[in-house]
Structure formats: structure tokens, C-alpha cells
Amino acid sequence: MKYRHPYEELGLGPNAGAGSRKHVIATGTWRAFKPVVDTEKCTRCGLCETYCPDGTIKKTDEGAVVDYAYCKGCGVCANECRVRAIEMVRETD
Numbered sequence: 001m002k003y004r005h006p007y008e009e010l011g012l013g014p015n016a017g018a019g020s021r022k023h024v025i026a027t028g029t030w031r032a033f034k035p036v037v038d039t040e041k042c043t044r045c046g047l048c049e050t051y052c053p054d055g056t057i058k059k060t061d062e063g064a065v066v067d068y069a070y071c072k073g074c075g076v077c078a079n080e081c082r083v084r085a086i087e088m089v090r091e092t093d
């Protein structure tokens with residue numbers, strides 16, 4: 001059965017109020033660091049998805065996947081990951 005985020009049941013996104021996903025223009029361009037997932041370490045627990053304030057990381061069968069078009073690079077996902085599967089890497093020009 002396909003995993004459904006609790007917010008999906010409510011018909012809301014984690015950022016329902018701010019609604020960055022409703023905008024057409026990607027908002028990840030000001031990011032200084034980006035989260036990079038080590039899919040070997042990732043246990044598919046979904047904590048990063050639960051805590052991401054922007055709804056831009058999703059748990060999949062292949063590991064957590066980041067939507068870099070909208071990720072702000074805040075690092076919350078990396079901080080919450082219990083197995084340190086997410087590394088914050090500096091963006092390069």
C-alpha cells in the first residue's frame with residue numbers, strides 16, 4: 001500500500017499556510033547548503049518527511065528524495081535523521 005503522509009489525509013500540506021508549492025517559481029535558489037541522502041544508510045523511516053517545514057523531502061522505497069526546486073536547505077531533515085543518512089553539502093556556483 002502506498003504510504004500517505006498524515007497531512008494528505010487532511011487535504012493539507014505541511015506548508016499549507018505558506019504554500020510555497022502553490023507558486024510556479026522554484027524557491028530553492030537561495031539555498032546555501034543542500035541535503036544529500038545516503039540511500040545505503042537511509043532506513044526509510046520517514047522522519048525527515050515528517051519534520052521538513054516545506055514538504056520537500058519524501059520517503060520512497062529507494063530512500064528519501066529531495067525536491068531541490070523548493071528545498072530551502074534549512075537542515076531540519078539532517079538534524080532529525082536518527083542514522084545520519086543526510087549530509088548538508090555546500091552549494092557550488
Ligand code: SF4
Pocket residue numbers: 037041042043044045046047048049059063064080081082083084085086
Ligand atoms: S530520516 Fe533519515 S533514515 Fe529516515 S527516511 Fe529520512 S533520510 Fe531516511
Ligand code: SF4
Pocket residue numbers: 034035051052053054055056057066070071072073074075076077078
Ligand atoms: S533542508 Fe529543510 S527544506 Fe530542505 S528537505 Fe531538509 S528540512 Fe526540507
